[in-house]
Amino acid sequence: MTFGKVLVANRGEIAIRVIRACRELGIASVAVHSDADAHAVHVREADEAVHIGASPSAESYLKGDVIIAAAKQAGAEAIHPGYGFLSEREWFARAVRDAGLVFIGPPAEAIAALGSKTAARMLMIANDVPVVPGTTTALRDAREAKETAKAFGYPVLLKAAAGGGGKGMRVVHRESELADALGSAQREAKNAFGDDAVYVEKFIVRPRHVEIQVLGDTHGTMLSLNERECSVQRRHQKMIEEAPSVAVTPAIRKAMGETAVRAAKAAGYVNAGTCEFLLDGDGTFYFLEMNTRLQVEHPVTELVTGIDIVHWQLRVAAGERLPFRQQDIVPRGWAIECRITSEDPSNGFLPSTGRVSHLHAPSGPGVRWDSGVEVGSEVGLFYDPMLAKLIVWAATRDEAVARMHRALLELTIEGVETSRDFHLRVMEDAEFRAGQIDIQWLERRLDSVIGARPPATVERNAAIIAALIAERDRCSPRRASGVRADPTRLIDADVWTRIGRQEGLRG
Numbered sequence: 001m002t003f004g005k006v007l008v009a010n011r012g013e014i015a016i017r018v019i020r021a022c023r024e025l026g027i028a029s030v031a032v033h034s035d036a037d038a039h040a041v042h043v044r045e046a047d048e049a050v051h052i053g054a055s056p057s058a059e060s061y062l063k064g065d066v067i068i069a070a071a072k073q074a075g076a077e078a079i080h081p082g083y084g085f086l087s088e089r090e091w092f093a094r095a096v097r098d099a100g101l102v103f104i105g106p107p108a109e110a111i112a113a114l115g116s117k118t119a120a121r122m123l124m125i126a127n128d129v130p131v132v133p134g135t136t137t138a139l140r141d142a143r144e145a146k147e148t149a150k151a152f153g154y155p156v157l158l159k160a161a162a163g164g165g166g167k168g169m170r171v172v173h174r175e176s177e178l179a180d181a182l183g184s185a186q187r188e189a190k191n192a193f194g195d196d197a198v199y200v201e202k203f204i205v206r207p208r209h210v211e212i213q214v215l216g217d218t219h220g221t222m223l224s225l226n227e228r229e230c231s232v233q234r235r236h237q238k239m240i241e242e243a244p245s246v247a248v249t250p251a252i253r254k255a256m257g258e259t260a261v262r263a264a265k266a267a268g269y270v271n272a273g274t275c276e277f278l279l280d281g282d283g284t285f286y287f288l289e290m291n292t293r294l295q296v297e298h299p300v301t302e303l304v305t306g307i308d309i310v311h312w313q314l315r316v317a318a319g320e321r322l323p324f325r326q327q328d329i330v331p332r333g334w335a336i337e338c339r340i341t342s343e344d345p346s347n348g349f350l351p352s353t354g355r356v357s358h359l360h361a362p363s364g365p366g367v368r369w370d371s372g373v374e375v376g377s378e379v380g381l382f383y384d385p386m387l388a389k390l391i392v393w394a395a396t397r398d399e400a401v402a403r404m405h406r407a408l409l410e411l412t413i414e415g416v417e418t419s420r421d422f423h424l425r426v427m428e429d430a431e432f433r434a435g436q437i438d439i440q441w442l443e444r445r446l447d448s449v450i451g452a453r454p455p456a457t458v459e460r461n462a463a464i465i466a467a468l469i470a471e472r473d474r475c476s477p478r479r480a481s482g483v484r485a486d487p488t489r490l491i492d493a494d495v496w497t498r499i500g501r502q503e504g505l506r507g
């Protein structure tokens with residue numbers, strides 16, 4: 001038994017993802033939307049929709065009280081928060097429960113227990129979860145900072161206790177830099193979180209970011225759905241995720257999974273959550289933090305485990321028992337996700353706006369397209385720039401990379417700049433193909449990835465197609481526009497532009 005009706009307190013691709021799961025389970029869905037989203041896909045796909053305010057998030061998707069009132073009004077029994085927005089706000093989880101509704105996520109107390117980093121570190125240490133060597137209390141002054149840094153050895157990393165997402169973090173390589181770094185980390189933490197508490201950790205050099213998906217019910221079962229490799233990121237924004245990780249051996253997987261389950265149980269966790277780890281070159285892993293929500297990259301885990309995480313979020317929130325045991329979770333094949341954002345990689349990832357004028361979504365074997373946009377969608381600056389996620393599955397990593405490359409070639413989005421060509425270049429990159437990635441990889445490799453030429457085969461095909469089109473246009477000018485749509489999909493937009501210009505085909 002699940003719910004009769006669920007309100008989805010989000011927008012874009014994740015709202016649609018949850019609405020799809022509801023429909024598959026026979027649950028009616030209620031969308032919420034701002035002014036800007038009056039005609040959005042998620043509004044149309046839901047069974048009902050409620051307008052909750054003006055376009056800025058603070059006046060709509062962050063209005064917890066308005067959303068709870070909308071759920072009561074619509075007769076929903078539960079609220080799914082998606083990711084971002086209200087998903088990790090303890091007060092919202094509590095307010096939903098106090099309103100007599102079910103929050104589809106962890107208990108408010110678990111969100112609270114994992115919210116402060118220093119408190120979470122203490123909890124983890126008490127439960128034999130390895131954390132990065134460092135302190136569990138805020139530094140009082142530069143003198144104390146120097147003493148502790150000396151004890152752990154340089155380089156060290158100063159972190160905001162209230163932090164997350166890299167704010168208030170400072171790497172310190174030597175004692176002479178420590179006092180200044182402490183001052184600026186404290187100022188940044190105060191500004192960002194209203195709390196200047198900063199603590200110190202040993203700085204792990206060139207680790208991978210590997211995370212474990214966990215899933216638990218209210219009857220005491222907590223399972224590890226194994227790891228995702230999320231090292232390909234830029235400025236704390238993940239760009240590409242995969243499962244499994246080339247760096248995770250069966251022994252590491254087992255140890256990391258058991259650790260994540262222990263961490264989740266220690267926090268009183270229920271529902272889907274993610275434990276973030278740093279994994280160093282020797283296979284040593286350290287718990288960083290737990291994300292108390294469904295994550296953007298959950299589909300790669302779904303594809304390799306065969307478990308529909310959103311279905312089970314809904315079912316365990318309604319009190320159902322998970323029917324799996326840990327030994328039933330057997331990873332199969334390889335999955336990769338590329339985040340398709342409205343950012344221009346050749347222009348410093350500047351956000352791009354406009355109306356989606358043409359869209360061709362990839363399909364075919366092993367391809368999943370989780371999108372929040374369609375032809376006609378207005379892409380503005382009010383919300384996150386992620387338009388869609390392209391996820392592929394294949395038997396091996398090499399095949400998954402080839403399949404992702406093929407799917408990206410099929411993708412056409414016109415009207416806004418996107419990260420599509422950037423992803424193509426990554427799939428062609430020798431280091432990425434060898435799995436030689438860490439959290440600094442993209443920053444190191446960005447110029448060469450963005451500046452890279454497409455492979456000769458792609459350019460050669462493009463040249464042939466351009467010549468053929470030019471020939472047909474000369475013979476039959478009126479059919480030119482119809483002919484152009486298909487071949488351009490086979491080639492990169494940048495190649496098309498260059499060759500098209502040479503051939504005088506543009507415009």
Ligand code: MV4
Binds near residue numbers: 202289439
């Ligand atoms: C670290 C680290 C190296 N050593 N801690 C970044 C955000 C926050 N979640 C923790 N972060 C890091 N903590 C120690 N002791 C490197 C990072 C880090 C990072 C971690 C995961 C994913 C991307 C990252 C990018 C830069 C730095």
